[in-house]
Amino acid sequence: MDLQKLETTAKAMVAPEKGILAMDESSPTCAKRFQAVGVADTIENRAAYRTLLIGTPGLGQYISGAILYDETIRQTSTEGGLSFPDLMRRQDIIIGIKVDAGAKDMAGHPGEKITEGLDRLRERLAEYVELGARFSKWRAVITIGQGLPSRACIEANAHALARYAMLCQEAGLVPIVEPEVLIDGDHTIERCYEVTLETQRCVFEQLYRQGVAFSGMVLKPSMVISGKSCPQRAPVEAVAEQTIRCVRNTVPVAVPGMAFLSGGQSEEEATAHLNAMNVMAEAMHLPWRLTFSYARALQHSALARWKGDAANVEAARSILLHRARLNSLASAGRYQQAMEQEAA
Numbered sequence: 001m002d003l004q005k006l007e008t009t010a011k012a013m014v015a016p017e018k019g020i021l022a023m024d025e026s027s028p029t030c031a032k033r034f035q036a037v038g039v040a041d042t043i044e045n046r047a048a049y050r051t052l053l054i055g056t057p058g059l060g061q062y063i064s065g066a067i068l069y070d071e072t073i074r075q076t077s078t079e080g081g082l083s084f085p086d087l088m089r090r091q092d093i094i095i096g097i098k099v100d101a102g103a104k105d106m107a108g109h110p111g112e113k114i115t116e117g118l119d120r121l122r123e124r125l126a127e128y129v130e131l132g133a134r135f136s137k138w139r140a141v142i143t144i145g146q147g148l149p150s151r152a153c154i155e156a157n158a159h160a161l162a163r164y165a166m167l168c169q170e171a172g173l174v175p176i177v178e179p180e181v182l183i184d185g186d187h188t189i190e191r192c193y194e195v196t197l198e199t200q201r202c203v204f205e206q207l208y209r210q211g212v213a214f215s216g217m218v219l220k221p222s223m224v225i226s227g228k229s230c231p232q233r234a235p236v237e238a239v240a241e242q243t244i245r246c247v248r249n250t251v252p253v254a255v256p257g258m259a260f261l262s263g264g265q266s267e268e269e270a271t272a273h274l275n276a277m278n279v280m281a282e283a284m285h286l287p288w289r290l291t292f293s294y295a296r297a298l299q300h301s302a303l304a305r306w307k308g309d310a311a312n313v314e315a316a317r318s319i320l321l322h323r324a325r326l327n328s329l330a331s332a333g334r335y336q337q338a339m340e341q342e343a344a
């Protein structure tokens with residue numbers, strides 16, 4: 001394992017004032033997002049939309065890396081005939097790739113999911129390295145509900161995450177390890193804390209057992225947050241406090257940073273939460289970079305503005321760049337301050 005190379009890439013992924021753009025929606029998820037704004041789900045539209053995202057002038061100032069889907073890493077963008085990997089190199093954005101095969105119903109565990117994709121993963125990773133990838137992503141999902149999650153679901157997913165991570169490091173790719181505790185449900189923030197703590201503990205235990213180098217990975221955690229339909233949702237400060245309390249109790253100091261997912265939060269919420277965490281992290285001298293790896297919270301308004309119309313590309317790009325800039329500020333704890341200055 002070339003640890004030095006992994007560490008260099010991992011550090012660049014969480015570089016100061018930068019975060020990651022997740023644009024690795026699987027084809028069914030992309031179809032859902034397109035449908036919501038009336039865009040036909042065609043291969044051409046997917047290429048056009050992803051070119052809109054990654055080709056945004058100046059994006060590399062705020063975005064360190066972007067996560068692609070298998071189709072995209074092999075595709076030609078609609079800009080200058082460049083392949084997506086070449087367009088990303090031009091933008092100085094590191095190439096990442098989603099390598100899991102999706103979360104499937106877990107046998108014997110109704111309501112729970114296990115992420116698939118380990119078969120032939122070594123061969124697939126070698127191919128992605130050839131295509132230019134330097135990091136990868138695997139997402140596990142944990143559901144909070146009546147009697148859920150089960151310990152079996154947490155353990156099976158943690159084991160798979162560690163197997164994936166070890167294969168990636170062997171192949172020279174930095175693994176993004178993503179155990180997402182879903183926001184769906186009416187659970188309290190306290191319940192989310194318990195589940196996230198147990199999940200992250202179990203994940204790091206497996207990463208350790210299987211020999212994953214903590215300094216050559218990036219954690220992509222969900223925030224500790226009230227369920228979407230919880231009657232009393234905890235305020236921004238509480239989300240920041242509980243999320244930090246949780247990672248301080250689970251994440252080894254050697255991990256260079258965390259890039260949070262947005263998980264269905266609004267764009268503004270996701271930015272405010274990241275900012276509040278960084279304000280606290282600075283006061284506490286925490287050892288990690290805390291940044292973003294958002295999909296919906298970066299793309300939502302830009303996609304809605306685009307609507308599949310080439311005439312809207314420029315406007316959509318300026319919306320994306322704006323969100324990327326605000327999240328970049330939040331990753332340095334300077335979002336609130338910048339908003340106040342702009343309002344003055």
Ligand code: 13P
Pocket residue numbers: 022139178261262263264293294295296297
């Ligand atoms: P969201 O930010 O929309 O949760 O997506 C992040 C991601 O990559 C999920 O795997």
